[in-house]
Amino acid sequence: MRFGGMISTVDIKSMSREECRSFFESVGEPGYRADQVLEWLYGQRVSSYEDMTNLPRLLRAKLAEVAPLRSPEVLAQRVSPSGDTVKYLMGLTDDNAVEAVLMRHDYGLSLCVSSQVGCPMGCAFCASGIGGLVRDLTCGEMIDQMLAASSDAAERLDGMRVSSLVVMGSGEPLLNYDNVIKFIRLVNWDRGFGIGYRHIAISTCGIVPGILRLAGEGMPLTLSVSLHAPDDVTRSSIMKVNAAYPISTLVKACGQYAQITGRRVTYEYALIAGVNDSPAHAERLAGVLRGTLCHVNLIPLNPVPETPYVRPASCVVEAFASALQSRGVEATIRREMGCGIDAACGQLRRRWVSRRGAEEADPG
């Protein structure tokens, strides 16, 4: 690509460091310009080439033409009453939207990002899967979620920085594998956001080939697996993925992941009243997981209005946790966050989609 005659534009935020280096070299610039620009974008969080003062003036002007920067667009923002959770509805250039959630913990700020618009997996209890998959997010669209939350945190929370990341919003990240991995490597880069791999978690509903591929990336990420049931009959009734990758295959792949990366696997288990929350379910789950390097995260279900599922009473949740612990399986109950702000994954976007649909049907 030349800088001379105008050619099509490129999205610099969707480039890996290597791709960005090749881009600069292809237009006759030294490759080191790539790291300079990416450091300005992700380390200094500037939003205009004009502010990248160590680049020649002419280059800044050309970049603005050839690789225009679009600032992240926050369509809506909900803050929980405690102020500890902020949900962002991020607008995309093609009129779609995704959610990102910033959470303040005692150990710092963590951000949950989406990896797809909608989700193809159709888990029965989840708002994100209701309309199916719309499309994969680009790396740049995931970067924009980081940028929006980071600048909001810098303004509202005395300059606190996002120190951990979970890829757990809408979408199945292992089905948008290349973009997600590129995004994670950029977020990890020490001259950019600088989030260590050990502070990054990737959540999957159980795509076994993706888990095994991830194990070979040389990135000690936390693998978080949505298990939600201890047996194939129960799991298949709420998660379609179980038909392709049943529990025994999944747990074996997780064991391989733990062995190769040295990282303990987290199993997410959403407790749904009358579906997977009985003492017998706890006993079966302990049988499946005992002796594996893992931790179970019990999540009282965040009910989604479009589904029939409800959360169990808190005494049932506590009894389930004790039943696992007494059988030697490490388990904790996840702290409630975001109640009252469309807390379950995908709810804010679903409300936005239905409101927009109503407006389109009745524009007056």
Ligand code: SF4
């Ligand atoms: S729980 Fe995760 S994998 Fe399942 S439909 Fe929702 S976003 Fe997709």
